[in-house]
Amino acid sequence: MSTDNPRARHDLEFIPFDHEGQPTILVRDRLEIVPWGTGIPQGLLPVLALMDGRHSLAEVAAAVTEAQGGRLVTAEDVAGLLAQLDTAGLIDSPGYRERKAAIAAAFAAAPRRDTVFAGQAYPDTPADLAAYLDEVLAEAPTGAATDTAPLAIIAPHIDPEAGRAGYAAAYAAIRGCAPRRVIVLGVGHQLMAGLYSLTDKPFATPLGEVATDAAAVARLRQAGEGCVDPSELPHKAEHSIEFQAVFLHHTLGKTPFAMVPILCGSPTGLLAETSRQAFRDAAGPFLDALAELVRQPGTLVVAGVDFCHIGGKFGHTEPAEALEEAALAHDRALLDALAAGDPDAFWAESARVDDAYNVCGLTALGTLAEVLPPAAMVLLGHDIMREAPTLSAVSFAAAAFTAR
Structure with missing residues (x-):
């Protein structure tokens, strides 16, 4: 995974639903790497969209800071979030690609x-x-x-x-x-x-x-x-x-x-x-x-x-x-x-x-x-x-x- 220009997975579906009165986003992963039932805050969607492989951590941080009306978000903050997202299976990283390769081999044989x-x-x-x-x-x-x-x-x-x-x-x-x-x-x-x-x-x-x-x-x-x-x-x-x-x-x-x-x-x-x-x-x-x-x-x-x-x-x-x-x-x-x-x-x-x-x-x-x-x-x-x-x-x- 490149931490300089991180790339979120773009093969996921995001489904809005209400959880105990709070708007939440359910993640659907057809590869089943992200377990069904995983939810993320609605506000995370624009951040994931910025992680497109073209924006640096600093650029993502600046865009989020602007979107929040100037409340400071640093590149270090984004790096910490990135590590959590990778653990959850939401980032295009070496670990994700290894699991994807195994799924691809099984599909090729079908x-x-x-x-x-x-x-x-x-x-x-x-x-x-x-x-x-x-x-x-x-x-x-x-x-x-x-x-x-x-x-x-x-x-x-x-x-x-x-x-x-x-x-x-x-x-x-x-x-x-x-x-x-x-x-x-x-x-x-x-x-x-x-x-x-x-x-x-x-x-x-x-x-x-x-x-x-x-x-x-x-x-x-x-x-x-x-x-x-x-x-x-x-x-x-x-x-x-x-x-x-x-x-x-x-x-x-x-x-x-x-x-x-x-x-x-x-x-x-x-x-x-x-x-x-x-x-x-x-x-x-x-x-x-x-x-x-x-x-x-x-x-x-x-x-x-x-x-x-x-x-x-x-x-x-x-x-x-x-x-x-x-x-x-x-x-x-x-x-x-x-x-x-x-x-x-x-x-x-x-x-x-x-x-x-x-x-x-x-x-x-x-x-x-x-x-x-x-x-x-x-x-x-x-x-x-x-x-x-x-x-x-x-x-x-x-x-x-x-x-x-």
Whole structure:
């Protein structure tokens, strides 16, 4: 662990709850290194967000001091806190990485990627799940379906209940389609090495397995040497592709298709700068190989992404309400760039705000912008989920792209 520029784990979920009248944050660790039931004070979230590998102990201390209205916090204070956080399993340290390696080896040997969120985020029996998904899709707005089969859709990856309007609009657009291959660009919230993570494991769902296109995965792995994480572990507990697999299995019905599951990580620290050129410098051969797959007949692309993450839960000192107008305007600017087929404008908009609004789908959307042939975009929905206990919010959208 670097005590000069500490890095908190960014593969954890933080769930607000009330404990004996006090707002507290429950930590959910899908790797189970942090025991279930571990809670942390709500005020610790912005401090963890500052521990991103880029800020020194002194810089973290200065930011916390400012946030507390000048009440002095020293680098030594932060170092003491850092030691406690590492003991609790919250820091990216040698001890954490050793335990993670053992978990990765076990997952690599598994024959399939098992469900993680069945029974939590969606029903875990075939009948109940099918009925639930039918209810969601029935809420699609009139006109969500397109006259021609889409080349790609943008769907949320937020909890299906929170984002049901977005899921309904996105997946209504592909009802009746019969792709042979579905490339899913998910968000690798647990991806900490490389821009991408691949797996050729089939995805289990309560409705049955979703096969993967092993040949396509192998081609991308070869092309992506240098930007693809050699480990498959980021797929083990990631929800962004699992949710798409469930909706795809249900929506495409009995159409046989194979999925290409691609998790896209944060560009922070991996790109020389926030620009299209830096992105292509880092991932050009991978993007070119992916574009070749996308151009093959019978291929659909699904970007399972959320957009802005704002408020205290995501490192902001201001509540989400104060940032919402600017964050949603940023979403629209990114969507406008995608609609125009302008990857340079997409990255320029992100650079303009220095990713101040934590767009977790940035790499996935940037990838979509690179690999799609000329297409017309229809925005089917744009919404925000507000989390009052943490004064935070997450935005998401649904869109369809058809050939021009």
